[in-house]
Amino acid sequence: MKLDDLLKNTGEWLRGSGPDSDVVVSTRIRxxxxxxxxPFSNRASPLQKGEIESLLRERLLRxxxxxxxxxxxxxxxxxxxxxxxVERQLISREHAASEGQRGVAIEPQESRSVMINEEDHLRLxxxxxxxxxxxxxxxxxxxxxxxxxRVNYAFSEEFGYLTACPTNVGTGMRASVMLHLxxxxxxxxxxxxxxxxxKINLAVRGLYGEGTRASGDFYQISNQVTLGKSEADxxxxxxxxxxxxxxxxxxxxxxxxxxxxxTILDRxxxxxxxxxxxxxxTSDETIDLLSCVRLGINLxxxxxxxxxxxxxxxxxxxxxxxQKLQGVVMEPEERNAARANFLRHRLNKN
Amino acid sequence: xxxxxxxxxxxxxxxxxLTHIEKGGRRKEVHLCExxxxxxxxxxxxxxxxxxxxxxxxxxxxxxETDDLARLACPVCGIKFxxxxxxxxxxxPHDYEVFRAGLRPLLDRVHRAVRHIGKxxxxxxxxxxxxxxxxxxxxxxxxxxxxxxxxxxxxxxxxDLIRSKEAAE
Numbered sequence: 208m209k210l211d212d213l214l215k216n217t218g219e220w221l222r223g224s225g226p227d228s229d230v231v232v233s234t235r236i237r238x239x240x241x242x243x244x245x246p247f248s249n250r251a252s253p254l255q256k257g258e259i260e261s262l263l264r265e266r267l268l269r270x271x272x273x274x275x276x277x278x279x280x281x282x283x284x285x286x287x288x289x290x291x292x293v294e295r296q297l298i299s300r301e302h303a304a305s306e307g308q309r310g311v312a313i314e315p316q317e318s319r320s321v322m323i324n325e326e327d328h329l330r331l332x333x334x335x336x337x338x339x340x341x342x343x344x345x346x347x348x349x350x351x352x353x354x355x356x357r358v359n360y361a362f363s364e365e366f367g368y369l370t371a372c373p374t375n376v377g378t379g380m381r382a383s384v385m386l387h388l389x390x391x392x393x394x395x396x397x398x399x400x401x402x403x404x405x406k407i408n409l410a411v412r413g414l415y416g417e418g419t420r421a422s423g424d425f426y427q428i429s430n431q432v433t434l435g436k437s438e439a440d441x442x443x444x445x446x447x448x449x450x451x452x453x454x455x456x457x458x459x460x461x462x463x464x465x466x467x468x469x470t471i472l473d474r475x476x477x478x479x480x481x482x483x484x485x486x487x488x489t490s491d492e493t494i495d496l497l498s499c500v501r502l503g504i505n506l507x508x509x510x511x512x513x514x515x516x517x518x519x520x521x522x523x524x525x526x527x528x529x530q531k532l533q534g535v536v537m538e539p540e541e542r543n544a545a546r547a548n549f550l551r552h553r554l555n556k557n
Numbered sequence: 558x559x560x561x562x563x564x565x566x567x568x569x570x571x572x573x574x575l576t577h578i579e580k581g582g583r584r585k586e587v588h589l590c591e592x593x594x595x596x597x598x599x600x601x602x603x604x605x606x607x608x609x610x611x612x613x614x615x616x617x618x619x620x621x622e623t624d625d626l627a628r629l630a631c632p633v634c635g636i637k638f639x640x641x642x643x644x645x646x647x648x649x650p651h652d653y654e655v656f657r658a659g660l661r662p663l664l665d666r667v668h669r670a671v672r673h674i675g676k677x678x679x680x681x682x683x684x685x686x687x688x689x690x691x692x693x694x695x696x697x698x699x700x701x702x703x704x705x706x707x708x709x710x711x712x713x714x715x716x717d718l719i720r721s722k723e724a725a726e
Binding site for chain 2: 241243244245246247249252254255282348351352355356360361362363364365366367370372373374376377378380433434435436438
């Protein structure tokens with residue numbers, strides 16, 4: 208598979224449509240699965256990792272799910288290409304950085320992908336635009352069945368799907384919903400929301416998964432517990448809480464417009480103006496400004512830009528995407544100039 | 558049941574317990590309810606990090622069984638319970654059986670449950686034989702050791718054995 212082909216599109220999940228997409232960016236479900244008769248990836252010898260990779264690759268490529276997987280051997284990619292896949296949420300940071308034979312199977316629309324030899328032998332993922340837990344579950348459940356027809360999963364009646372880390376055992380499922388919460392952030396109500404979520408055992412993380420600061424007011428809400436609850440129960444718990452957060456965010460947006468209109472207008476237009484005229488732009492600043500612009504579009508303060516267009520800019524201005532688009536490897540400072548240039552061109556078209 | 562400790566400040570049930578080690582090693586205990594702890598800002602905001610939470614939990618639960626658990630090693634993949642404690646990752650599916658005594662309290666703390674009630678593989682109980690899988694897992698370890706010793710004849714024999722077991726499954 209040629210990675211550069213992916214550059215032509217942005218993946219279904221960034222489409223920016225789907226229910227409640229003014230607040231919900233995307234829905235993601237992943238399943239952790241392991242082969243019954245191999246040690247877990249971290250304990251497997253290089254030879255065994257090779258065996259696991261070729262066996263699973265061959266089985267995955269045989270699956271015809273309407274469309275077929277393309278396969279990328281992550282260990283033979285350079286740093287930039289690995290980073291590119293991380294930015295597209297097709298592989299984890301850990302998968303990019305780890306060692307040994309490993310890979311990822313990707314569907315053309317990028318909504319389904321499977322990592323091989325991550326922490327677990329298999330990490331299945333379904334990514335959808337907007338709030339779509341039920342659809343995402345049906346899709347990943349079907350993919351899981353198709354894979355299971357071809358391999359023996361490590362499973363016990365007592366503990367469920369057996370995983371390298373006991374925090375994933377049972378269903379092996381992590382369902383997460385990515386939310387854009389700029390108004391709750393501005394009105395300092397996020398803490399309250401997060402405390403409530405933690406009480407019901409849901410985790411909150413920043414944009415790109417564990418251990419990252421929340422950039423651009425994007426937060427992922429996901430389940431912590433994987434054992435002793437059915438998949439349906441886990442999904443229901445998340446599904447029940449999301450509408451409340453959406454409601455809080457919308458109320459906070461309305462309150463901002465009502466009570467601090469001059470301030471909010473200034474922030475939105477200042478962000479838009481900066482993106483359209485700055486000549487040096489770091490990726491952190493870009494994310495923060497685009498977040499303000501995204502809010503501006505949803506508040507109908509900006510009319511000449513769409514949510515899908517902004518979503519695309521979030522992705523294309525990431526370091527690896529920027530370098531792939533320019534076709535050259537650049538130092539951070541060169542990137543800041545190229546990023547500002549790219550944004551100016553994109554945003555001053557009309 | 559233990560008697561609930563009440564908050565030093567307001568008398569409500571305390572959920573935050575702090576032990577200050579003062580100069581000279583003297584210990585001073587402070588008990589607070591969540592609201593008072595927050596007001597006094599004794600809890601530092603921490604980013605949620607699953608693996609560090611897990612490390613802490615693995616450390617905590619090991620009580621009187623420590624000696625027995627410390628000696629445990631998986632006969633299939635060779636990982637020792639103490640290695641799992643240090644790294645937070647198990648070595649093979651069979652570890653869930655071998656370390657069950659150590660894992661159950663941990664699972665109970667992390668998930669508040671010790672039994673799976675979700676999806677099952679459709680083939681489970683029919684085509685899948687856990688005893689055969691364990692055997693193959695063990696054969697693979699012996700194969701790996703044979704390769705490392707450069708005992709290629711034995712390796713070839715083990716390889717064929719694994720293939721025949723897998724084919725029979």
